[in-house]
Amino acid sequence: MIYLDYQATTPLAPEAAAAMRPWIETNFGNPHSPYRMGREASAAIDVARGYIMDALGPGAEEGNLYFTSGATEAANWALKGAVPDLEEGKTRALAIATEHACVIDTTHWLAVEGLEIAFLPVQPDGIVDLEKAEEEIDERTGIIAAMLVNNEIGVIQPVEQLSAIARAEGALVFCDAVQGFGRVPIPFHACDMVAISAHKVHGPKGIGALWIRKGVEIEPLLHGGGQEGGIRSGTLSPALCIGFGEAARLITARRDEDAAHVTRLWDLARERLQGWILNGSFEQRYKGNLNVRAEAVDAARLISEVREVAFSAGSACASGSGRPSHVLSALGLSDAEAKSSIRLGFGRYTTEDELNDALDLILAAAERQRSLA
Structure with a gap:
């Protein structure tokens, strides 16, 4: 099978798998134990x-x-953990309308807990409307969530500009940088908390991280032994941490090479998909995410017909729901347009031949659909 769903997950780097193996098989010590095996794991x-x-x-x-x-977990911890320590009078939580489900749902949970919530609209290109954001953000705003790179359409949000508006009103800024980590610069100077994930950068599933600016206080989400800095409880898996670390080491070593490869794949795909409409900004985006639509194409049917290729109609978290993507709806797309959209995600281990072969199959199946429309 040709894998083109890098936004859902990425292939595990062989180097990460090799680095993890000893910590699964023989070096099984608890990293929080005081004896030699524990100290080595730590x-x-x-x-x-x-x-x-x-x-x-x-x-x-x-x-x-x-x-x-x-x-x-990182997003839940950031949003739920920050609220109890907000200054008096900070009673509002805001998020961009196209955020990941873990942020959208956590924001709704905050509403149940008594906060006023609002979702900042995006323009037809998927970029947050900064003028409307400035109207919405006020002195009561305590925290704002802004995704750096959107998982469905790949657009890069102007986190720095949005942060400037938020901080002028004394609000904290949480950034979901899962799709941006290793691909675009993260504006740490504009963020108070940042979430990342290992399996989106060729690391293992089941581990991520929350970066917290020094001086920012948040409450624990998990209670127990406080193994992580006294504020996150649970025994760490050395294998998962080390796999994440090795994946990150490869990011640093291969950053330019990976970026150039993704650009070549993007150019190839755009050339082959002439006539398909791009969802989201053309200029302000990560090029490893290509979300496109075509008239008279049913994305769900296309996915079921092209079984030799793994691609999607949007977020893996929402697949199978039958509902149009909330991201595409936020762009102003009709239900029909959203349901005719597909997402192709590619990266380090995608070859040009694989992408060409996959596009042959997708384009042929789409043409069959059109001929029967």
Whole structure:
């Protein structure tokens, strides 16, 4: 099968798999134990944390990195944990309308807890409307969530500009950088908390991290032993941490090579998909995410017919629901237009021949649909 769903997950890097193996098979010590096996595991986790901090780039040194079970936990922790420590009068939580489900649903949970919530609209290109954001953000705003790179359409949000508006009113800024980590610069100077995930950068599933700016206080989400800096409980998996660290080390080593490869694949796909309409901004986007639509094409049927290729109609979290993507709806697309949209995600291990072969199959199946319309 040809894999073109890099936004859902990425292939595990062979180097990460090899780095993890000893910590699964023989080096099984609890990293929080005081004897030699525990100390060795703890030291290896510290090395992995350093690799991740290096890969995060400039500004990351202004905060601390805490391992989590994934980005969903990190987002929940950031939003739920920050609210109890907000200043008096900070009673509102805002998020961009196209945020990931883990942010959208957590924001709704905050409403149940008594906060006023609002979702900032985006323009037809998927970029947040900064003028309307400035109208919406006021002195009561306590926290704002802004995704750096959208998981469905690949657009890069102007986090720095939105943060400037938010901070002028004394609000905290949480950034979901899951799809941006390793691909575009993360504006740490404009963020108070940042979530990342290992399996979106060729690391293992089941581990992510929350970066918290020094001086920002948030409450624990999980209670227990406080193994991570006293504020996140649970025994860390050395294998998962080390796999994440190795994936991050490869990001640093291969950054330019990976970026050039993705650009070549993007150019190839755009050339082959002439006549298909791009969803989201053309200029302000990560090119490893190509979300396109074509008239008289049913995306769900296309996916079921082209079984030799793994691609999607949007977020893996919402697949199978039968509902149009909330991201595409936020762009103003009709239900029919949203249901005719497909997402192709490619990266480090995608070859040009694979992409060409996949596009042959997708285009042929789409043409069959059109001929019967």
